[in-house]
Amino acid sequence: MxxxxxxxxxxxxxxxxxxALRVPIGVAMGLVGVGGFAMIAGTGPALNLLAISPIRxxxxxxxxxxxxxxxxxxxxxxxxxxxxxFGAGQAWLGRFRGGLALATIGACGGFAxxxxxxxxxxxxxxxxxxxxxxxxxxPTNMATGIIAAGGTLGILIPPSVVLAVYAFIAGQDVGELxxxxxxxxxxxxxxxxxxxxxIYGRSAPAGxxxxxxxxxxxxxxxxxxxILFAAIIGGIYFGVVTPTEAAAAGAFLTGLIGIVRRRLGWxxxxxxxxxxxxxxxxxxxxxxxxxxxxxxxxVTQTPQKITAFLVAMDLGxxxxxLIILAVFLILGCVLDAMAMIILLVPIVFxxxxxxxxxxxxxxxxxxxxxxxxxxxxPIGMNIFVxxxxxxxxxxxxIFKGVTPFVLTDILRLALIIAFPAIVLFLPGTMG
Amino acid sequence: AxxxxxxxxxxxxPLQPTGWEPWIQSIQEASxxxxxxxxxxxxxxxxxxxxxxxxxxxxxxxxYIAPGYQAGRFPVIALGQIPFLIANAKSGTRxxxxxxxxxxxxxxxxxxxxxxxxHSPGTLHSKxxxxxxxxxxxxxxxxxGATIGQLVASLGGASVQVSAPAARDALExxxxxxxxxxxxxxxxxxxDEVTPYHLDMPIYTTPFITGMNKAAYEAxxxxxxxVMDAHCTSEWAEKVAFGWANFExxxxxxxxxxxxxxxxxxxxxxxxxWQDAAAPLLDAWKADVTAKGYDAxxxxxxxxxxxxxxxxxxx
Amino acid sequence: xxxxxxxxxxxxxxTVAKAIETxxxxxxxxITIVVFVSVMGRYLFTSPIPDSFDxxxxxxxxxxxxxxxxxxxxxxxISVDLISxxxxxxxxxxxxxxxxxxxxxxxxxxxxxxxxxxxxxxFSGETTFDLRLPVWPFVALTxxxxxxxxxxxxxxxxxxxxxxxxxxxxxxxxxxxTNAS
Ligand code: NA
Ligand code: NA
Numbered sequence: 039m040x041x042x043x044x045x046x047x048x049x050x051x052x053x054x055x056x057x058a059l060r061v062p063i064g065v066a067m068g069l070v071g072v073g074g075f076a077m078i079a080g081t082g083p084a085l086n087l088l089a090i091s092p093i094r095x096x097x098x099x100x101x102x103x104x105x106x107x108x109x110x111x112x113x114x115x116x117x118x119x120x121x122x123x124f125g126a127g128q129a130w131l132g133r134f135r136g137g138l139a140l141a142t143i144g145a146c147g148g149f150a151x152x153x154x155x156x157x158x159x160x161x162x163x164x165x166x167x168x169x170x171x172x173x174x175x176x177p178t179n180m181a182t183g184i185i186a187a188g189g190t191l192g193i194l195i196p197p198s199v200v201l202a203v204y205a206f207i208a209g210q211d212v213g214e215l216x217x218x219x220x221x222x223x224x225x226x227x228x229x230x231x232x233x234x235x236x237i238y239g240r241s242a243p244a245g246x247x248x249x250x251x252x253x254x255x256x257x258x259x260x261x262x263x264x265i266l267f268a269a270i271i272g273g274i275y276f277g278v279v280t281p282t283e284a285a286a287a288g289a290f291l292t293g294l295i296g297i298v299r300r301r302l303g304w305x306x307x308x309x310x311x312x313x314x315x316x317x318x319x320x321x322x323x324x325x326x327x328x329x330x331x332x333x334x335x336x337v338t339q340t341p342q343k344i345t346a347f348l349v350a351m352d353l354g355x356x357x358x359x360l361i362i363l364a365v366f367l368i369l370g371c372v373l374d375a376m377a378m379i380i381l382l383v384p385i386v387f388x389x390x391x392x393x394x395x396x397x398x399x400x401x402x403x404x405x406x407x408x409x410x411x412x413x414x415x416p417i418g419m420n421i422f423v424x425x426x427x428x429x430x431x432x433x434x435x436i437f438k439g440v441t442p443f444v445l446t447d448i449l450r451l452a453l454i455i456a457f458p459a460i461v462l463f464l465p466g467t468m469g
Numbered sequence: 470a471x472x473x474x475x476x477x478x479x480x481x482x483p484l485q486p487t488g489w490e491p492w493i494q495s496i497q498e499a500s501x502x503x504x505x506x507x508x509x510x511x512x513x514x515x516x517x518x519x520x521x522x523x524x525x526x527x528x529x530x531x532x533y534i535a536p537g538y539q540a541g542r543f544p545v546i547a548l549g550q551i552p553f554l555i556a557n558a559k560s561g562t563r564x565x566x567x568x569x570x571x572x573x574x575x576x577x578x579x580x581x582x583x584x585x586x587x588h589s590p591g592t593l594h595s596k597x598x599x600x601x602x603x604x605x606x607x608x609x610x611x612x613x614g615a616t617i618g619q620l621v622a623s624l625g626g627a628s629v630q631v632s633a634p635a636a637r638d639a640l641e642x643x644x645x646x647x648x649x650x651x652x653x654x655x656x657x658x659x660x661d662e663v664t665p666y667h668l669d670m671p672i673y674t675t676p677f678i679t680g681m682n683k684a685a686y687e688a689x690x691x692x693x694x695x696v697m698d699a700h701c702t703s704e705w706a707e708k709v710a711f712g713w714a715n716f717e718x719x720x721x722x723x724x725x726x727x728x729x730x731x732x733x734x735x736x737x738x739x740x741x742x743w744q745d746a747a748a749p750l751l752d753a754w755k756a757d758v759t760a761k762g763y764d765a766x767x768x769x770x771x772x773x774x775x776x777x778x779x780x781x782x783x784x
Numbered sequence: 785x786x787x788x789x790x791x792x793x794x795x796x797x798x799t800v801a802k803a804i805e806t807x808x809x810x811x812x813x814x815i816t817i818v819v820f821v822s823v824m825g826r827y828l829f830t831s832p833i834p835d836s837f838d839x840x841x842x843x844x845x846x847x848x849x850x851x852x853x854x855x856x857x858x859x860x861x862i863s864v865d866l867i868s869x870x871x872x873x874x875x876x877x878x879x880x881x882x883x884x885x886x887x888x889x890x891x892x893x894x895x896x897x898x899x900x901x902x903x904x905x906x907f908s909g910e911t912t913f914d915l916r917l918p919v920w921p922f923v924a925l926t927x928x929x930x931x932x933x934x935x936x937x938x939x940x941x942x943x944x945x946x947x948x949x950x951x952x953x954x955x956x957x958x959x960x961x962t963n964a965s
Pocket of ligand 1: 149150151152153154155191192193194195196197198
């Protein structure tokens, strides 16, 4: 083993120790990156990475879409759009057995189209849908499990912070990745709904019947939101605007609609701005750390060595892919979704492209894989967030409630691997 | 010594196989294996915009630098971006390198300058015909850099900044109406499919540098310094740029041969109109270098003379 | 061993943090509007806001760094919560103090090194794309955020060590938790 290999191994060990001791993920990656770079290239150059790289990361025009999409999601929540979405779902699906569960998943999918984060989607929907489901006698495990799963739609259906970060790290087009996420996202929603019907079709209580005029009125209320989403995704799909411009338009118009409908005042807007800022800064800290860590990995040539090693094992393209996804799944049990993308994508991306897989397709596959980690024990961010909002739901109970959906996730992953066209068809028509 | 060479081009870019790799191999052979160079392509060690600092600070020992990416920082070499000056990137590169050697120590004093090279001049590719400067009015152009951006603005057009891979989409969907781009890369990025019209004149080029970290150079033995010096010459600059220039020039041949493409060769009057339109850029450049304490006319004439002698002046 | 917090100081610190966040949040709004108006200008009049590209990204840098200062004070970074909730309170405070100390070290190094970027932007005469505005004031503003972050992170470390971090959270109110994933 060379000095570079030992340094790389030591770097990973130091990283995990620091993360276990609650050092912010980005800071741990950044310090290990700089320290490791110093061991290979000297202290002066390593410290200079800190002078150059972080400020470049936060002034990257393409990355400014993250704060704007986060802002759009926060403004949408504050304007009560989540409540409207659930209301419409209830009006149309509430009459069936398990109808509230279907409504919840539909509302999660709708909210995911405005919000770029799974955890935020789960948190928002817990507040809106959980009390209703409890009122109609849903067992808490079942109800929270449904919300936890529905929340994962947040990072698959565009906009998606995690897909944007993948695009940044893998050097892919954000717009293309967003468009690629649409069909798999809708497929996920449909499969979750099917799972609800199959598993809870008899046991889940029915909600109340909504008269048809009222049901149509609920759709009408959603009008501005639907138009906004269509405009944003349409703008990206038709290339009328860049994804960053779409994000700015989305945040601006969501705010404007909220003001016009008297849902947002000065106070709500400033609070939304502060909340969006906090979330965005936390994401940027991780990005900064990821790049510093990436430079360290590059000088040790770890990705190249791992590529050579995996390719030499000669498991075939799909064998190697399965090993990579298994690593994501296992680490997903304990690591944050975005941290995992940031840590692993630079290492496995060269392997995957060398094996001839499409980088956009792989982005969607990776996001679906880490998304499973959000709802599996012992660390599932969606579960914890729901638990923090609804303390009466025990994490173990939520994990139980979400299990059927994890199975549909795995089935969907298999479908996407078998039929890459599910992902690639739509972006392929972009031109 | 094992030197890290950081670039931001992908490994498939013509510069790597036809330029840097033969250069590296020659260095290894000339030093009898004492110097080895490892390439880190695709921004592995940092953003394209930061490559000057990457060489200066020793993050890499060698770096591929685009000085124009940081507007205003390197005013002298920015002469290479002034439109309608340089006709080709082969003898043009040799001339450009020979000229810039006189100023490199002053302008890029905190790195060890190795060589300067150019890409084959690019031109305007558009969805609708563009023949004269007035045709830019009201159009949105994806410019190659700040200088072209200023030209576009002065002619009543708007600039839109999108990355090279996103440029095709921007044109197809109407975010942009035209683009300034080198010929070969036009086909590489598929932009040829959306821009049937081309102005057949060398409009602009972009200077690039291979720079070395000062301490890394000083740390070499005298023998190895001599090897590096022998590889940091105007002749090597031309050799490194040659394959890339060929690649770009082939793109123009391809467009000429294709029935889908219309090349417009401007009349002498039209050329004059374009040069007049670009004249304020040269004045602005002169003001910039004068402000930094250079005699602008001497610096300018120096490049013109070198280019003329090499047969690479656009007239 | 928890020392009773002096609400006066905590309340004042909270006011300052809130003010920083609000200004940075408003800058986020300004950036959003600049980009939006620029797109509209490009479509309707072929005239985008000059330098909207550089203004958006340079202001975003400053916004994020000042937000980083506020976050250092609040300690709301994304971290892995694997073992701390099974630790007794004293051990947990030790872990928190260690994490805050590491964050402080990183922030101090960052601010120290980033200063060289300010001076290099100043002396090299780097400018924006369209209007050729000097870049260094934006870099200096960004660096100011990094410097402020050193201060706020140090204050938080002191609060954790003296057992007043919880009182601070109470002062800030139960703001909604947000997360990236
Ligand atoms: Na989403
Ligand atoms: Na998990």
